[in-house]
Amino acid sequence: MIAVHMNPEKCSFSLQLRVRNFEVDWQGIVHNANYLHYFEIGRIEYLKHVGIPVDMRSIQSDSKVVVVRNEIDYRSPALFDELLEVYTRVSFIRSTSFAFEGMILEERSRRLIAENLAIHVWLDPVTDRPVRVTEAFRSRIRAFEGRNVEFLPE
């Protein structure tokens, strides 16, 4: 479990999203599955921002990255038309896997909405077996995150 809250000051990248009416469920709050969309938008834009191309063709040919685990903590429900601030960072890189952390705040009140840990694994696109996270990815993340990203042996 995520014992303590993520620290948004460790996040060098954020973006803003507007809550849409069709994301709100019968309880009048954003449906719990939609936060995975928000966090994923954060990850995609993060990758574009640090210069790692996200392209369906390149993903399927050169390499294949899949999500193997998602943890989401819902702190306070987001409401229709609220503006959300989505913070995203890579927190660690292991041999064949790495972790994205995400955190959502409501823009005006700085109310904490939700937190996410998403573990990704690098696969060989032919055999589907885990392979070492590429040096290209490691160096891009290191250049952007600096001391905020941990490189773990295993």
Next chain:
Amino acid sequence: MIAVHMNPEKCSFSLQLRVRNFEVDWQGIVHNANYLHYFEIGRIEYLKHVGIPVDMRSIQSDSKVVVVRNEIDYRSPALFDELLEVYTRVSFIRSTSFAFEGMILEERSRRLIAENLAIHVWLDPVTDRPVRVTEAFRSRIRAFEGRNVEFLPE
């Protein structure tokens, strides 16, 4: 983290779902957020099955139950048109919270697709503060789950 796989034999309730084409993403596999829909269908049908009415009006008036945490482990991607078996159970009930566990197998191959732990909290519908899980809910779950559900003090 879920250290070991859920045991489907502890699940007295399951249902079947067909993977739909619009749930499959550009990688040709079910998009990671859609599994939350599958697990939630499992929970709703479980509640109906054990005799706990799920009605938007009753939820909003008498009581209010919200998801505060979701953990999903993606074991093997589900593919278009596969028939999935969704196992659901309540694994523990604490003072003001309880846990649903879910497990998805592909029907033919018994391939493990994904696992879920979803922590729910019971709220006072007026103050939004946690309140004790109702006796009605506890006794229904006890009657259905028998010794498979744990009642924890805190």
Next chain:
Amino acid sequence: MIAVHMNPEKCSFSLQLRVRNFEVDWQGIVHNANYLHYFEIGRIEYLKHVGIPVDMRSIQSDSKVVVVRNEIDYRSPALFDELLEVYTRVSFIRSTSFAFEGMILEERSRRLIAENLAIHVWLDPVTDRPVRVTEAFRSRIRAFEGRNVEFLPE
């Protein structure tokens, strides 16, 4: 505009769907975009039923079929947990296009929920230009629909 209601008796194929909680919006009714999912499930299952394989690989290699127009008439909102009967048929086949009609009734009350006309075009997978609907498709539909499908010259 669809001047008159579709006739469900012309439909030799139907299936049942349960309305899920996450398909219901803040107004307490199924969100208007979700009916397109229901109708599409009807079309996919129709194709499987009449023996036309629906496979993402075959679609992308041998042929390519795209939706070019959707008309949806919302007659009565569907509600959480209702069981819907989705009727589907191919109503006409032109040179390079064909039409699917769909109709949704609530199972118990036979209340008319929504109607759909979806025009599809057959494309050359390389040039993306319209090509003649294949003989294989025409003969399968003719065999299943009999006199209920119209073959139009243009």
Next chain:
Amino acid sequence: MIAVHMNPEKCSFSLQLRVRNFEVDWQGIVHNANYLHYFEIGRIEYLKHVGIPVDMRSIQSDSKVVVVRNEIDYRSPALFDELLEVYTRVSFIRSTSFAFEGMILEERSRRLIAENLAIHVWLDPVTDRPVRVTEAFRSRIRAFEGRNVEFLPE
């Protein structure tokens, strides 16, 4: 059917949307149901822009507006990460109904992506029977659209 293309110059309001990866289907293009989300975002932001509050509580108490018909023409598929320009306008107001038109262009190439006509009906929130579109709504739209909106007797 929409005989001719909408004229974007008649639209005094537009917004930009980024195509997200989870909106792209197995064919590598935006799934046909997601355009309804894009057009609806256009309508909601249009209403906010012209000063008509969109609030789930006000909708359910004072008045009730529902979509009764949607027409979508798919002109060219939108692709992952494209920036879309969504044009929205109210084209006519009848006694108890009104029409929103929408048009989506790809921002860079000005490629026409899709067009939409969405007919809405004003309902009495108690009886659910059509009632006259309010004067408040009519005057707001007239003030914003000027001669581009038609007021039709029936």
